[in-house]
Amino acid sequence: MGSDLDFREFNKNRTYIADILNLKDGVEVELAGWVYDTRALGKIRFLMLRDITGAVQVTAVKGKAGDDSFDLMDRVSRESVVYVKGKVKDSNQAPGGKEVVPDEMKLISKADDLPIDVSEYSKTELPKRLDYRFLDLHRRPVQAIFKIESTILQAFREFMVSNGAMEAQFPSIIGSSSEGGTELFEAKYFEKKAFLSQSCQLYKQMLACSMEKVFAVFTVWRAEKHNTVRHLNEARQFDYEQAFADEFVVMDVLSRCVQFIIKKVMKENAKELEIIGVKLRVPKTKYMTFADVKNLVESKGAHCGEDDLSTEAEKKLGELFPDTIVFVHDWPIKGKPFYIMPKGDGLSGGFDAIYQGMEITSGGQRVHIPEILEKQLKERGLDPADFKSYIDSFRYGAPPHAGWGMGLERLTMLILGLQNIREVVLFPRDKDRLTP
Numbered sequence: 001m002g003s004d005l006d007f008r009e010f011n012k013n014r015t016y017i018a019d020i021l022n023l024k025d026g027v028e029v030e031l032a033g034w035v036y037d038t039r040a041l042g043k044i045r046f047l048m049l050r051d052i053t054g055a056v057q058v059t060a061v062k063g064k065a066g067d068d069s070f071d072l073m074d075r076v077s078r079e080s081v082v083y084v085k086g087k088v089k090d091s092n093q094a095p096g097g098k099e100v101v102p103d104e105m106k107l108i109s110k111a112d113d114l115p116i117d118v119s120e121y122s123k124t125e126l127p128k129r130l131d132y133r134f135l136d137l138h139r140r141p142v143q144a145i146f147k148i149e150s151t152i153l154q155a156f157r158e159f160m161v162s163n164g165a166m167e168a169q170f171p172s173i174i175g176s177s178s179e180g181g182t183e184l185f186e187a188k189y190f191e192k193k194a195f196l197s198q199s200c201q202l203y204k205q206m207l208a209c210s211m212e213k214v215f216a217v218f219t220v221w222r223a224e225k226h227n228t229v230r231h232l233n234e235a236r237q238f239d240y241e242q243a244f245a246d247e248f249v250v251m252d253v254l255s256r257c258v259q260f261i262i263k264k265v266m267k268e269n270a271k272e273l274e275i276i277g278v279k280l281r282v283p284k285t286k287y288m289t290f291a292d293v294k295n296l297v298e299s300k301g302a303h304c305g306e307d308d309l310s311t312e313a314e315k316k317l318g319e320l321f322p323d324t325i326v327f328v329h330d331w332p333i334k335g336k337p338f339y340i341m342p343k344g345d346g347l348s349g350g351f352d353a354i355y356q357g358m359e360i361t362s363g364g365q366r367v368h369i370p371e372i373l374e375k376q377l378k379e380r381g382l383d384p385a386d387f388k389s390y391i392d393s394f395r396y397g398a399p400p401h402a403g404w405g406m407g408l409e410r411l412t413m414l415i416l417g418l419q420n421i422r423e424v425v426l427f428p429r430d431k432d433r434l435t436p
């Protein structure tokens with residue numbers, strides 16, 4: 001209901017606005033989209049019509065017989081949805097050198113007064129934009145972000161398949177912690193206590209012990225109480241796990257993966273990168289031990305941290321090595337979860353990858369020896385009994401293995417140089433936000 005347009009016919013005849021650039025003067029087009037803006041000039045009305053591919057000026061003159069486009073353009077509200085049938089016309093004044101002269105225009109869906117500024121450089125603050133995210137998504141720069149994020153997702157899958165890995169699905173309801181005891185969202189599971197998955201860590205390890213190379217795009221939930229510009233309570237991770245590997249093997253996979261993703265974005269999203277105003281570079285890679293990083297950042301006057309890098313130290317690495325994935329390995333075992341292999345001397349096979357001053361990935365060589373696993377669980381105050389099937393999985397022929405998890409949103413925000421992680425989540429979940 002709401003319009004008498006035959007959408008089956010329309011979809012056969014539709015022209016997307018970006019394709020108008022290639023059409024000759026006088027060609028008939030049928031368009032549909034949103035009213036970005038209207039302007040009146042004497043007996044002429046201009047309407048900027050936008051669809052998902054671009055925008056075009058529609059120009060109507062008063063008094064054209066059999067066509068009420070002029071009157072509709074006089075009263076139609078911004079972001080209303082309209083159908084236009086008309087002819088392409090070359091025009092020096094129109095943006096892009098083409099305009100459309102309507103023969104017929106229909107209002108498909110009327111927009112009420114807009115609660116946020118939907119112009120290209122919106123003055124509305126992020127929290128309010130997120131309250132009206134569905135409308136914020138009408139904006140070109142916002143659409144550009146999510147088109148790029150979609151490319152990043154596709155590129156990850158493409159890289160992983162060419163790397164010989166199998167995509168896997170894992171449970172999102174778990175019976176015990178996978179990343180340590182804190183930060184868990186509790187759920188009721190019949191008469192049992194359950195949790196929303198913190199990661200697919202234990203499952204991807206168990207799978208790699210038979211299928212060798214596995215990957216997943218996996219949603220994780222973390223009950224972190226602090227609201228920061230780089231944490232979400234619901235985030236998406238790119239997970240990878242490989243058998244017969246140590247941390248150096250999978251760090252190399254990660255560097256090639258990120259480079260592949262960025263090259264693909266540069267190739268496929270040139271238009272979107274221009275809209276956001278981002279110039280991308282394929283990152284270099286650098287390998288440093290935790291001890292060397294500590295010496296370096298402290299020599300530059302920044303606080304480092306003993307078992308984990310401080311935010312300040314990550315920022316410092318970003319300043320010192322821009323456009324570089326810095327792999328920080330030989331990480332102190334105290335700062336890593338129970339499933340990371342100890343190396344002796346208080347060190348481990350764990351690593352973090354820092355890019356543009358922020359952690360994008362952690363990973364490492366895993367423990368595939370049940371006795372070490374039990375010991376590390378106990379040291380962290382966890383009960384091995386809660387991890388019985390996971391520990392048992394390493395008793396029947398488990399190869400050494402390694403892997404990593406990379407935050408989709410962290411990667412996207414850093415590639416695009418955005419300051420708040422919520423910018424790259426369609427419908428973010430943080431401590432204060434459960435809708436829309």
Ligand code: AMO
Pocket residue numbers: 179198199200201222224230231232233235237240359360361362363364403404405406407408409410411
């Ligand atoms: P970790 O907890 O370090 O490791 O997470 C891996 C990566 O996921 C992203 N990330 C987040 N992004 C936004 N908000 C959050 N709350 C959040 N938490 C994590 C980050 C981070 O580097 N199982 C291990 C990975 C592994 O060893 O394979 C894990 O989850 O980019």
